[in-house]
Amino acid sequence: MANQLPPVWRDRLSPLVLLSNNLISRIGVVLVTTATVFWLFLLPSYLSGHAGTAYIGIVLYLLLPGIFFAGLLIIPTGIYLFHRRLGPGSPLRAAIGISVLSWANQEFRRLLTFVAAATFANIVIAANLTYRAVDYMDSVQFCGPTCHVVMKPEFTAYQNSPHSKVECTKCHIGPGASWFVQSKLSGLRQVFAVAFNTYERPVATPIANLRPARETCEGCHWPDRYGGDRLKIIPHFGDDGTATKSVLLMHIGGGNVAGAGIHSKHVGAGIRVRYGHSDRARQNIPYVEYSLNGAKREFFAANTTQADVAKLQMREMDCVDCHNRPSHTMETPERALDRVMASGEVDAKLAGVRKVAMEVLKRPYPSSAEAEKEIPTAILRAFPGAAKSAQGVLSAWQRNVFPDMKVTWGTYINNLGHNDFPGCFRCHDEKHATADGKSKIGQDCNACHSLLAMEEAKPKILQDLGVE
Ligand code: HEC
Ligand code: HEC
Ligand code: HEC
Ligand code: HEC
Ligand code: HEC
Incomplete structure (x- = not known):
């Protein structure tokens, strides 16, 4: 066919002949063009939001680009293998005129120009695709509906939470390159687990290698700032249908050491709380170490000795030891x-x-x-x-209930509080004491909150405030 083209075109196209004169490279060319064509056809339907399935994102941003670049790699591999087999005296080399690898050779210059132009185009495409793939994998769309069976419990609970506009990755990965890479590696494992249906049901919690929460949560919440008291009104209903309300004034407290309050006492400046737990779920906590500016105090549960402590798993307390379900809270x-x-x-x-x-x-x-x-x-x-x-x-x-994931009432416990699960009372039980017995982790009802009303039909405090 090349013979029928005008000579100037035949010259320009000669590098393509080189590319497609062997089976392996031809497969590469087919892969590259097929991926491109599919990509161009699928993109508009995805962008306009008419694509029927969440999986199309995987095809568009992961599968097709994968095929595209695999094809690109296969082409030069084919050329290399083919010409090595032909040896130096290859008639084809002579025919194309690339036998002399020197800048003076016009054919060789033409090939290099072609490769340079193609490489430039591919880098532009690759940069664009990589950016989109990363952006896509960080989207709530990817975490939630794409992986719909596995993440359905979390995605459902997340949608009407205070964090429903915070992307999953803001908490699960956070900023920085090394966590980004780590998350992509573990993500890859998870994609395989889903593809081969080997993932755990339910997804186990607490997450063993979750990034320390202070590096993620504090990107948006600064504990010094979130302070003071906060009024909390909790609705209840009796079996006979009577509506009541509990009213608490939560003493949240800022991160300032001098201040009182919940945050000040555990994540305030100069404070470090470490604890030892004997179970995976971190519910049984026989040992707590509390240090303020380096001055350390140790609290032991009843019948716990130093020797027992050595057998415990240690953990430094951070936001998620209390806020363990900040976004996808399951209810009782x-x-x-x-x-x-x-x-x-x-x-x-x-x-x-x-x-x-x-x-x-x-x-x-x-x-x-x-x-x-x-x-x-x-x-x-x-x-x-x-x-x-x-x-x-x-x-x-x-x-709250997802039989496909074996998630039912109580599968995911909430540590913020003490009414539904042990929560704060894992430590605040009046039984964790220093060795000399002088100091205990207390349970004074007014240390964490002022109880303004407990399940009252018409709490006086709300009438005084003019809320009712
Ligand atoms: C505000 C921060 C935050 C956001 C936003 C968030 N998560 Fe989480 N997620 C957590 C924390 C904290 C844990 C549990 C930590 C622990 O107990 O180890 C968790 C645990 C999980 C788990 C383990 C199983 C479980 O339910 O405990 C899954 C799965 C999960 N999240 C998925 C998601 C998905 C999907 C999204 C987005 C739709 C999302 N998360 C958004 C903070 C967040
Ligand atoms: C990307 C920003 C961002 C990150 C990261 C983030 N949050 Fe939030 N958080 C928010 C926003 C926005 C709200 C809603 C504020 C509002 O409604 O006034 C919120 C609300 C909250 C609330 C109040 C909920 C309520 O009942 O009103 C808590 C508690 C909280 N976040 C804890 C956490 C914890 C713990 C983490 C880390 C695991 C975290 N957040 C990570 C942005 C973030
Ligand atoms: C000792 C347990 C504990 C720790 C540790 C803790 N919190 Fe809290 N936090 C609470 C409680 C309890 C509340 C009040 C909840 C409520 O009102 O329902 C609260 C409230 C909040 C609020 C809502 C504040 C408001 O004014 O509405 C935010 C935001 C918050 N915490 C973020 C954090 C962050 C970020 C960290 C980690 C740096 C953290 N918390 C560590 C127990 C804790
Ligand atoms: C891992 C153990 C642990 C857990 C869990 C824990 N705390 Fe504490 N808390 C401590 C220790 C230790 C102290 C310091 C006791 C002392 O100073 O004598 C403390 C002190 C406090 C204080 C100050 C008490 C006072 O009398 O001044 C408040 C308020 C508080 N915690 C609230 C909470 C709340 C709310 C929760 C649950 C959301 C919680 N804590 C969960 C270990 C814990
Ligand atoms: C270590 C801190 C701490 C101590 C001590 C404590 N509480 Fe609480 N309490 C909390 C937290 C945190 C919540 C949950 C608030 C929320 O729902 O966000 C809570 C919630 C409650 C509620 C509301 C339950 C509901 O849903 O209606 C009641 C009632 C209550 N506490 C009573 C008590 C009583 C009585 C005592 C004394 C024996 C006590 N608390 C001691 C931290 C504490």
Whole structure:
């Protein structure tokens, strides 16, 4: 075919002949062009948001670029192998005129110019694609829906959390190149685990190698700044449907050592808290070491000796030892029902609805499909016509239970508090004492909060404040 082209074009195209005169390189060329064509066709539908599936991002930003660059690598490999086989006396070399590898040789110059231009174009494409791939892998879209079965519990809980506009990677990776690389490596392992269906169900928590929270959380929250007291109003409902409220004034406290309060005492300037735990979940804490500007005090649980401490796993306390579910908080059935009843999704006026709903919520269901059928039916059977409430109860279940991931009520505990799980009382139990017994980690009800009302129908404090 080259013979039919005008001579000037034949000269210009001669490097291409070199590229495609062997099978391996030809496969490379096919891969590169196929990937490019697919990419160009898929991109518009993805950008316009009409792509039907979340997986298209993987194809667009990971799979196709992978094929593209694999193709690019295969082409020179093919040329090299082919010409090595032909040896120096290759008739083809002579035909193309590249037998003399010198700058004076016009054919050789032409080939180099071609390679240089192609390389420049590829670097531009590669830079652009790498940027997009990285950006894409950091997106909530990639963490949540793409990996939909595995991350569904976290993604669902995340969507109406205070962090719903904070990308997953802001907490899970944070700034800096080395954590970025580390996360991509472990990410690769996770992609394989998903592809081969070998991932753990549920995803185990606490995460063993989570980046120290002070490096991530403090990018946005500065403990010195988040201080003072904060009013907390918690809605509750009795079995008979009466609405009550608990009102607490949380003594959050800033990071200033001189100040009192929760943050000041654990993450304040000059303070370092280390603890020893005997279980993976960090719930059993027999030993706590508290140092303030280097002055150390040690607290031991009852019957714990120095020798026992050596067997414990040590950990330095940071934000996530209290805020272990800052974004994807799972609820207990009681709290889930309190929430949907307070919002009106479930009608609190239906006599006895809470008791029935609680029993229905706590039943085990083998699959989400089963629950989506059974839960509304059971509510409607007890309260005919209460379609909205039936959906409300179901939504409380869907927000917290994920049979595919073996996540159910209580799978993920919350350490912030002490009513639902041990939480603060893992240490604050009046039983952790210094060796001389003089000092204990206390449980004074007013040290952490002032209890302004406990499950009262009409808390006086709220009326005084004019909130009710
Ligand atoms: C505000 C910070 C923050 C954000 C945002 C965040 N996470 Fe987390 N995530 C955490 C912390 C802290 C833990 C648990 C740490 C521990 O207990 O070791 C965690 C744990 C997890 C776990 C382990 C299983 C579990 O539930 O404990 C998964 C999976 C997870 N997160 C996925 C996600 C996904 C997906 C997103 C985005 C949709 C996300 N996270 C957003 C902070 C965050
Ligand atoms: C990229 C920024 C960013 C990062 C990183 C981040 N947060 Fe936040 N955080 C926010 C925003 C924004 C809010 C919502 C503030 C609001 O609604 O007033 C918030 C709210 C909170 C709240 C208050 C929740 C409430 O009930 O009002 C807590 C507690 C919190 N974050 C803890 C953490 C912890 C712990 C980490 C680290 C694991 C973390 N955050 C990481 C941005 C961030
Ligand atoms: C000893 C446990 C503990 C530690 C450690 C801790 N916090 Fe808190 N934090 C709390 C409690 C308790 C509250 C109040 C929660 C509430 O009001 O529901 C709180 C509240 C907050 C709030 C909301 C403040 C507001 O004014 O609304 C933010 C933000 C926050 N913490 C961030 C952090 C960050 C960042 C760190 C790590 C540097 C951290 N916390 C370490 C227990 C802790
Ligand atoms: C790992 C153990 C540990 C956990 C968990 C823990 N604390 Fe503490 N806390 C301590 C130690 C140790 C002290 C210092 C006791 C002392 O100074 O005698 C302390 C002191 C305090 C103080 C000051 C008490 C006072 O009387 O001045 C407050 C307030 C506090 N913690 C709140 C909390 C809250 C809220 C939580 C749960 C969200 C919590 N702590 C969880 C170990 C812990
Ligand atoms: C070490 C700190 C600490 C101590 C000591 C403490 N609390 Fe709390 N308490 C908390 C935290 C943190 C919360 C959770 C606030 C939230 O929901 O964010 C809480 C929540 C509560 C609630 C609200 C429960 C709800 O959901 O309605 C009540 C009631 C309560 N505490 C009572 C007590 C009583 C009674 C004592 C004394 C025996 C006590 N607390 C001692 C830290 C403490």
